[in-house]
Amino acid sequence: MDAPVLELRGLSVGYDDLAVVRDVDLTVNRGEIVALLGANGTGKSTTILTAAGELPPVGGEVRWRGTATTAPLHVRARMGMCFVPEERSVLMGMSVRDNLLLGSGGIDRAVELFPELRPLLGQRAGLLSGGEQQMLTLARALASNPVALLLDELSLGLAPLVVDRLFAALRRAADHDGVAVLLVEQQARRAMAVADRWYLLRRGAVAAQGNAADGIAAVESLYLGTE
Numbered sequence: 001m002d003a004p005v006l007e008l009r010g011l012s013v014g015y016d017d018l019a020v021v022r023d024v025d026l027t028v029n030r031g032e033i034v035a036l037l038g039a040n041g042t043g044k045s046t047t048i049l050t051a052a053g054e055l056p057p058v059g060g061e062v063r064w065r066g067t068a069t070t071a072p073l074h075v076r077a078r079m080g081m082c083f084v085p086e087e088r089s090v091l092m093g094m095s096v097r098d099n100l101l102l103g104s105g106g107i108d109r110a111v112e113l114f115p116e117l118r119p120l121l122g123q124r125a126g127l128l129s130g131g132e133q134q135m136l137t138l139a140r141a142l143a144s145n146p147v148a149l150l151l152d153e154l155s156l157g158l159a160p161l162v163v164d165r166l167f168a169a170l171r172r173a174a175d176h177d178g179v180a181v182l183l184v185e186q187q188a189r190r191a192m193a194v195a196d197r198w199y200l201l202r203r204g205a206v207a208a209q210g211n212a213a214d215g216i217a218a219v220e221s222l223y224l225g226t227e
């Protein structure tokens with residue numbers, strides 16, 4: 001069997017001397033959507049930022065297609081790892097068209113993935129709704145044909161229908177193009193509806209993991225600490 005596209009092995013990360021992520025093991029395979037769940041402040045963003053090359057681990061390693069890597073974010077991007085951070089990443093002063101041209105995939109593929117963007121191509125990105133901005137972000141990311149897509153809270157503040165639309169595009173990318181997706185999400189129910197497997201972080205460590213068939217109840221009791 002092929003090595004996982006992305007693997008975190010015994011990963012620990014800290015700010016100053018404080019370890020906030022401890023000994024995390026996680027894999028994402030080709031064509032798989034993996035959700036990283038957990039309440040506020042449990043270390044989800046710290047974990048995905050380290051996976052993306054934005055933060056250095058204090059212990060353990062990040063492995064990319066079978067080999068340990070310490071490459072910075074922009075080098076990982078060239079290797080096919082596409083990271084979408086929690087803060088909006090469209091350039092607000094530029095048109096939708098120019099935002100798409102900044103990606104390596106061009107406009108046609110992006111509009112094929114999200115036809116909703118076609119009438120908005122001339123519009124300034126800053127004038128789009130939050131959902132349209134995230135659509136633009138995801139269209140630009142997917143059009144670049146990533147090997148892996150790492151997404152930090154893509155759904156934050158968006159209406160349920162928009163989240164469904166974005167997640168359906170992720171599912172399609174995983175199923176049709178074999179993209180490996182790591183999805184950091186606070187909304188466990190929605191994330192689990194699209195993911196193949198999930199990990200739940202609590203106080204920086206993996207408290208539980210499972211697959212789509214496990215059902216939301218198991219995760220909810222873990223969130224609440226009633227397991």
Ligand SMILES: Nc1ncnc2c1ncn2[C@@H]1O[C@H](COP(=O)(O)OP(=O)(O)OP(=O)(O)O)[C@@H](O)[C@H]1O
Nearest residue numbers: 015016020038039040041042043044045046047186
């Ligand atoms: N730059 C930083 N410097 C110091 N501490 C930080 C920094 N960023 C995050 N932390 C701390 O690390 C811990 C984990 O934060 P992180 O943002 O990774 O959690 P999270 O699960 O993504 O939370 P949220 O869902 O609220 O975004 C928190 O206690 C947070 O206060």
